[in-house]
Amino acid sequence: MAQHWVATRYGNLDGLELREVTPPAPSPGEVTIEVAAAGMNPADYKRVLQGQDANALPAPIGFEVAGVLSAIGEGTEIGSGPAQVGDAVLAFRIAGGYASALTVPAKDVFAKPDNLDFAEAANLLLAGTTAAEMLDVVHAQGGETILLHGASGAVGVSVLQQARRHGVRVIGTASERSFDVVTRFGGTPVAYGPGLADRVRRAAPSGIAAALDSVGTDEAVDVSLELVPDRERIVTIAAAGRAQADGIRMIGGAMPASAAFRDRVRADLIALAAGGDLVVPMARTFPLAEARAALDLLRGEHPGGKLALIP
Template identity: 40%
Template sequence: MSKAYVFTRNGGPEVEALVDQDTPVPGPGELLVAVRAAGVNPVDWKLRAGYTRPGSEPQPFPTVLGSEAAGVVEAVGPGVEGFAPGDEVFGNPVTGGYAEHTLLPVSVTAHKPAGLPFADAAVLPVAAATAYDGVRQLGLAPGATLLVTGAGGGVGTAAVQLARHAGVRVIGAASAAKKDFVESLGAVHVASGPGLADRVRAAAPDGVDAVFDLVGGDTLREVAPLLSDPATLISAGGKPLAVELGGAAVERARNAAVLDEVARLVVSGVLRTFVTRTFPLAGAGEALRAVESGHALGKIVIEVTA
């Protein structure tokens, strides 16, 4: 048996529970991994609330929460090559990361570098990889100006760092409480909320060349007109609205090569993960509330005791 933090139906926090379940068995192309750490992301509570990823099949209840994890391989499924029991890995689980054991598909699993702590590796498959894909998709030249909304969150923090590393000037929209943090990343901070577009214009009088949106909704609608070319708008926070406004969703690569690259960037010091709080598996609900509140700074991680 293995402990896991699940939701038993769609709804609010009241549908979550820590349960004992059968340890999953790896199928073809899968790894059974003893989880050491799991990243916590907004998509986790959105899936619990009833959001369905486009093209995905409805999951049976109970469903284990968690979209990214790092741990140690305990067994490999049929046809698996390049991985063996004892390997330290990280990736996107198919059976949820908030658990003592999960299954990782080899297609989106990478070997964890020896110098990378499990907690840091666990926040790369969703947040850092999304940021990497988005910055690469925009392909901005050095000296260009990029607006990142939600710059103080997990994806935003990584996007700011990656864009700055590429020589791009970044305007980071975040709450006033995150001003010092956003500026420490090398971005020009502007306060989020009503009137954001005017504040961006004041911070970038020559205009912005692209927008990397991580918020959606009214924020996305307000900043979209800042662009002369709507095609330079991408979003991971309001994908359908971005398309409606002439932009695009972030095109996710979802492969091991991207995971290898973001891990390399962390180990080399280019990218910092900013894991700001950790919780035990028994505290997974509290961890998720911290993210669901919208006020989390950096990344929050659930650490699972071996």
């Protein structure tokens, strides 16, 4: 038997239940993973708090894991190629990652880089693919300076690392206590709050070519609109209403174009991590049974890195 968390109702975390299940034996094209760590992302609690499709209940929670292959469907290779039972892997764009074991499509499973531990590997791809898509849709180019709102968060830290590789300078908004994080990963920090646009202008006297918003505040959108004349070069992952009202770009994992892009770049990001060019700062791990407490921390103050659930 395995354990997995499901949402039995939407609207609050009280509807989360830890249940006993038996993962199905993998069919051709599937594998079973004994989970060593489940990655945690804001999308997890948003699924519980904002879900509307009652027909999807009980809804599985969690989109990425790392662990060890315990069974492989007949004639099946994983996304990175041939694999054997006992291989260490990571998986992303799966359903139900808050689990001790689960059976998933093999195409979404990849060999784990040796230099990442399981908690890091389980948190690599949702933030990493989101960051890659943000840079892609605004066509960030080497030699340009861009503005990044929420630079010390998980997506922001991945944006900083990926932008640096391409010679893109990043002005990153953050609280002053997080300036060292922004600086460590190659960005120029500026404090959010009143006067933000002027502080950005001083930090980037030649102008801002594009803006990336990972926080969704009106301040982030307003300053982006003030500093970037081309609205096609402003993207948000958290301000859907403003995107529609103001004509800026909105991306999200549930959108077909975003999903296709994020699937395509998984292998590239894993290769970057394997080479030490993309790291995953961790803040804390929790036992799987303490998923509610972990989600409360994730929803609250900035935890200072990624969180993982350990079965």
